[in-house]
Amino acid sequence: MFEPAPIPEYNVGIADVSVVMSKTGKELMQGIIDGETPAPSMAKTMTHWIVRIGDGEVEFRGEPSAAVMNPGGIVHGGWAMTLLDSALGCAVHTTLEKGEMFVSLDTSVRFVRAITPQTGQVRCIGRVQTRGRRIATADGLIEDQKGRILATATTSCFIQPIGA
Structure with a gap:
């Protein structure tokens, strides 16, 4: 609950790019929270x-809002998928x-439960499960304010030097 x-x-x-290359991933993420590094524009859209x-x-x-609903009257699954993809990727x-x-x-x-406006x-937590030299895996979930799980996800990511 939250x-x-x-x-x-x-x-x-x-x-x-020169700023991105001069910081660790954690420093970049903190920079977004602090407003020093720009967030992707889709964060505002979504x-x-x-x-x-x-x-x-x-x-x-x-x-979630009426702006992201599907024809069935619930929040489009793509909204939840984007939130999960963002959290898992940022964890990596x-x-x-x-x-x-x-x-x-x-x-x-x-998807476990419908999301509506x-x-x-909602809260989305992403956690790295494994981190190798080239591959990382992460999992996460979206939950409502009562602690009910609404969706879960897993991902694998390929890590490489910038510009490679």
Whole structure:
């Protein structure tokens, strides 16, 4: 269970590559929280944001709204998938050394409960399970304010030097 967090003012844009290369992944993630590094513009579009980072772990929040509903009257699964993909990827990102980047190899999502605008703010936790030299795996979940699991996901990511 958790208390809702206020939606932050978004500093969105494209980070300078030289800045990205000079920081660890964890430093970049903290820079987004602190507003020093721009968040991806889709974070504002999808109304989700990073609340907390750790070593191999991140916590996102998301605000589902009528703007992301499907024809069936529930929040589109793509919204939940994007939130999970962001949290799992950012968890992996916290493990990157200076000059490293990653790309997702695969992501698997399972929907457990419907999300609607009435669900209110949700929390998404991503955690790294394994981190090798080239491959990392992570898992995560979305939960509502009552602690009910709404969706789960796993991912694997390929790690490489920037520019390789």
